Amino acid sequence: MDKLDELALLIAILDEGTLIAAAHKTGRSPASVTHILNEMETRIGVRLIERTTRKLAPTEAGRRLADSGRRILSDYDESLHEAMGQAVSPTGLLRVSAPLMFGRRHLAPIATRYLDMYPQVSIELLLSNEMVDLIDHKIDVALRIGALNDSRLTVRQIGEVRRIIVASPDYLSKHGLPTNPDSLAQHTLVMMSIRGEVQPWNLTAQAHSRFVVNQAETMIDAAISGIGLARPLSYQVIDEIKSGKLVRVLSQFEPAPIPVSLVFTSRKHIPMRTRAFLDIAVGALKQVEGIQYS
Incomplete structure (x- = not known):
């Protein structure tokens, strides 16, 4: 079975809540759905869905795989439309990280403006002064204040601030x-x-x-x-x-200025929702007072 179809089936099981409902949604028999799920779990080596006589519940591994699967399927559909030259709007979930004060003051307004422009996108804005790993936490875009040492990231420097x-x-x-x-x-x-x-x-x-x-x-x-x-x-x-x-x-x-950057994971295909957010954010952040621009 195609791996993308497997992901779609897992998501259908979680969304519908029962194997029978997932079978109906995907045009398969309940026995086929059970067989595919069992094969996935055997191949991966972890339990994805806890089954009881009353309900189904995702394990932590199943929830993480489904969350990643939603993003993969959204990116895949978007790539197909782009390859066919069809006009397509950003879709899916965008996860953005920023320091608490900067994010509340400056990225939250950018996020609401972005949501108004692209109604098929959802944003999860994670505000914390902890330096989170983009790959481990599945972050699409992060605002960083300070030197950057992670070679896995692509950087768009916005400007500089000073410690005063x-x-x-x-x-x-x-x-x-x-x-x-x-x-x-x-x-x-x-x-x-x-x-x-x-x-x-x-x-x-x-x-x-x-x-x-x-x-x-x-x-x-x-x-x-x-x-x-x-x-x-x-x-x-x-x-x-x-x-x-x-x-x-x-x-x-005062010491040397500190760089302010937007960073995202390096990869050949950047989802349209990420590219659109970067374009809006770069322009908006260049209007923020207190930042010296590069």
């Missing part, structure tokens, strides 16, 4: 303006922790922190309230600097 130091006008009026990195020893810092590890500023060994948080927006709020100096990424505080809530200091001592 900011404080509220009230804090600076009370404690003075820092003039060099060594002067930070006389100030209070609001610092970030990642997975329980406080992230050093690498500017001075004498810095004192009275407040450590694990979320960038909380760090920024603390700086606005006047607790101390904070060190966000430039895009995170562009509005606060423009409004005067925060003041950028020690800009002459």
